[in-house]
Amino acid sequence: MKILITGATGLIGSELVKLLLSKNHSVNYLTTSKSKIENKPNYEGFYWSPEEGKIDENALQGVDAIIHLAGANIAQRWTDKYKQEIIESRTLSSELLYNLVKKHPNSVKQIISASGTAIYPDSISKVYYETATESEDSFLSNVVKRWEESVNTFQVLGIKVCKLRTGIVLSNLGGALPEMVKPINMGLGAGMGSGKQMQSWIHIKDLVALYYFALENQLGGVYNAVSPNPVSNQELTKVIAKTLKKPLWLPNVPKFVMKIVLGEMCELLFSSKNLSAKKISTAGFQFQFPRIDRALADLYA
Numbered sequence: 001m002k003i004l005i006t007g008a009t010g011l012i013g014s015e016l017v018k019l020l021l022s023k024n025h026s027v028n029y030l031t032t033s034k035s036k037i038e039n040k041p042n043y044e045g046f047y048w049s050p051e052e053g054k055i056d057e058n059a060l061q062g063v064d065a066i067i068h069l070a071g072a073n074i075a076q077r078w079t080d081k082y083k084q085e086i087i088e089s090r091t092l093s094s095e096l097l098y099n100l101v102k103k104h105p106n107s108v109k110q111i112i113s114a115s116g117t118a119i120y121p122d123s124i125s126k127v128y129y130e131t132a133t134e135s136e137d138s139f140l141s142n143v144v145k146r147w148e149e150s151v152n153t154f155q156v157l158g159i160k161v162c163k164l165r166t167g168i169v170l171s172n173l174g175g176a177l178p179e180m181v182k183p184i185n186m187g188l189g190a191g192m193g194s195g196k197q198m199q200s201w202i203h204i205k206d207l208v209a210l211y212y213f214a215l216e217n218q219l220g221g222v223y224n225a226v227s228p229n230p231v232s233n234q235e236l237t238k239v240i241a242k243t244l245k246k247p248l249w250l251p252n253v254p255k256f257v258m259k260i261v262l263g264e265m266c267e268l269l270f271s272s273k274n275l276s277a278k279k280i281s282t283a284g285f286q287f288q289f290p291r292i293d294r295a296l297a298d299l300y301a
Helices: 011-022 080-103 139-157 176-185 204-216 233-244 255-270 278-282 292-300
Strands: 002-006 026-031 043-049 065-068 110-116 160-166 168-170 201-203 221-225
Touching: 002 011, 011 026, 011 204, 065 080, 065 204, 080 139, 110 139, 110 204, 139 160, 160 204, 168 176, 168 204, 168 292, 176 233, 201 204, 201 292, 204 221, 221 278, 233 292
Parallel strands: 002 026, 002 065, 026 043, 065 110, 110 160, 160 221, 168 201
Antiparallel strands: none
16 A cells, blocks of 8 residues: 655654554655655655745655655744644645645545544533534634644545544653653653643554554544553653653643743643543454553563
8 A cells, every 4th residue: 555644754763664664665855844744655745834835746656545744843932823723734734735636637535634622622521522512713623624624625525534532642752752751851740730620641662553554544534542550640740750760849830930931832741631532442453552651661660
């Protein structure tokens, strides 16, 4: 099978590429950096610029499925300008892919897109399933809505659309976890706010395996890409400290302090999202790291 990937050189994309190549699949990838274009057996890069509406049409040749991971990092201060970039990096890239597929004969049968958990409202007590219809009027929630709407357009072309609403990705190579680890390693670790906010997470190996599972099984629809066992912020902080063999002695950090430091982006630390993994588990996916202690031990012990 030949798969076209956006965001292939990022944290998740690079691990996914390794898995696909190890399974003897071919990968075409799109990059906004011409210096990252490579041409190796079963691994070929193509240039695109969603902002300018430019894309190398050869990227689509022989492709059976698209995995769409591209999107600006949300863990960066949300200035008005950067907010626009967060939105456009997701919607414009989807639109450019759609127009390419629509205008050219192709063999694409499925698109699997990253999505976010911010589409669900903030709640400490409620468990969210994919069927939830509640939403909130927040910046990130609206980003996810527009993101998913832009991907849904592929259904008009008879292409199966699968959206993976991804929780906190645990990796020691990047993303949120190394930022959590830094202060704890320095003996300055602390929970955020009440520490009761629920955090749905997934080990990067499980996430990459989940993408492959969705591809192999031609899944369509929405799935929560999270571990079956979410944890509170306080528990996550404690398990990280225990894994690193570091003490926790500081009081929890108040929200107003982090708002001064991070601005509106501090919502990432204080929002509570308890998501169910039942749907993907029922479909037959088996998690290698269903519990937080095992996941962190794999990464840091």
